[in-house]
Amino acid sequence: GEDVEQSLFLSVREGDSSVINCTYTDSSSTYLYWYKQEPGAGLQLLTYIFSNMDMKQDQRLTVLLNKKDKHLSLRIADTQTGDSAIYFCAEKTGGGNKLTFGTGTQLKVEL
Amino acid sequence: SAVISQKPSRDICQRGTSLTIQCQVDSQVTMMFWYRQQPGQSLTLIATANQGSEATYESGFVIDKFPISRPNLTFSTLTVSNMSPEDSSIYLCSVSVDETQYFGPGTRLLVL
Numbered sequence: 001g002e003d004v005e006q007s008l009f010l011s012v013r014e015g016d017s018s019v020i021n022c023t024y025t026d027s028s029s030t031y032l033y034w035y036k037q038e039p040g041a042g043l044q045l046l047t048y049i050f051s052n053m054d055m056k057q058d059q060r061l062t063v064l065l066n067k068k069d070k071h072l073s074l075r076i077a078d079t080q081t082g083d084s085a086i087y088f089c090a091e092k093t094g095g096g097n098k099l100t101f102g103t104g105t106q107l108k109v110e111l
Numbered sequence: 112s113a114v115i116s117q118k119p120s121r122d123i124c125q126r127g128t129s130l131t132i133q134c135q136v137d138s139q140v141t142m143m144f145w146y147r148q149q150p151g152q153s154l155t156l157i158a159t160a161n162q163g164s165e166a167t168y169e170s171g172f173v174i175d176k177f178p179i180s181r182p183n184l185t186f187s188t189l190t191v192s193n194m195s196p197e198d199s200s201i202y203l204c205s206v207s208v209d210e211t212q213y214f215g216p217g218t219r220l221l222v223l
Contacts, residue, residue, distance in 0.1 A: 031210050042203060043154075043214040050210075088153060097142050097207045101154045 004091060004102035011108045018079045020105045022072040022089035029091040032065060033099070034074045037086045046074070046087075076107075084109045113138055113206050115215035123221045124194055131190045132218045134204030139184035142207035145177070148217070149200045157202075160187040194222045 003025045012018045024032070033048040049056045049063045049072075056063045062075040072089055089102040114137040124130050134143065143160040157177055158166040166179040180188045191198050199222045204215040 033212070035214075040219075042216040045211060045213060048211060090154075092210075096159075097144075097212070098156055098159075099154075099205075099212055103153050 004089060004100055006087075006089060006102040006105045008103065009106050009108070011110060012079050014079060014081060014109055014111050016079055018074075018076040018083065018107055018109075020074045020076075020087050020089075020107065022074075022102050024070050024072065024089075024091050024100075024102075026091060026093045026100070027067075027070065029093050031092040032063075032072050033090040033092070034061075034063065035088045035090060035101075037088065037104075039085075043088065079107075079109050081109045081111070083107060112211075113140060113208050113213045115204055115206060115213060117202075117204055117215040117218050119218060120216065121219040121221075123223060126195050126222055128194055129190055129192045130194065130220060131188050132202055132204075134187045134189070134215055136185045136206050138208075140206040140208060141184070143181060143187045144205040144207070144212070145179065145187070145189045146203045146205060146214075147200045148203060154203065157189070160189075191220065194220075196222045198222050 006022050034046045035043040036046050037043050047058050060077045064073045086104045086106050088104045090099040116135045118133045145157040146154045148154045156169050157172045158168040160166050160179050160181040162181045178190045201217040203217045205212050
């Protein structure tokens with residue numbers, strides 16, 4: 001079955017690193033994604049990783065994938081107040097293009 | 112990538128009425144999707160809008176409640192029919208480009 005879970009809240013100080021975690025259950029996932037949703041806005045694609053990779057780095061963002069444990073994480077280096085938002089992980093499963101979204105993690109960056 | 116626009120951006124509607132949401136993409140795409148995000152919740156796929164054929168609905172969503180049109184490769188509409196307060200949500204259009212999915216800004220619907 002498809003079930004994607006995230007912790008609900010994360011609070012960090014400005015300049016620290018943030019790590020947002022995601023667990024999924026479908027071992028047939030092909031791609032995994034991280035989206036950002038700011039208040040009153042749609043979803044912004046941040047980054048994604050193919051299931052045969054274990055790490056991807058893109059500027060301040062680092063994605064780690066542990067396929068054995070079905071665990072995905074997003075690390076944001078030097079977190080800024082503009083990073084405050086809800087972060088969703090999502091997996092693409094089966095042979096199609098359907099995305100199953102996680103519950104979302106609200107990141108709060110404090111001064 | 113793809114640039115997606117939606118109309119209206121928000122609306123307040125009376126129960127029992129219907130609202131049609133439009134989604135426009137800046138390039139031709141094969142796959143278009145409609146998602147719902149209920150207040151404080153994650154996203155749930157309503158249906159896949161297929162060009163030239165009927166939409167494919169997910170479990171729990173039916174065509175009579177959420178009719179969808181896909182007249183061409185750049186445009187789709189979602190109608191929320193016979194609305195009730197439980198339909199108050201953000202409705203998002205999405206397109207698939209290669210291995211990625213991009214989302215529109217969403218339509219914020221409040222049903223009174």
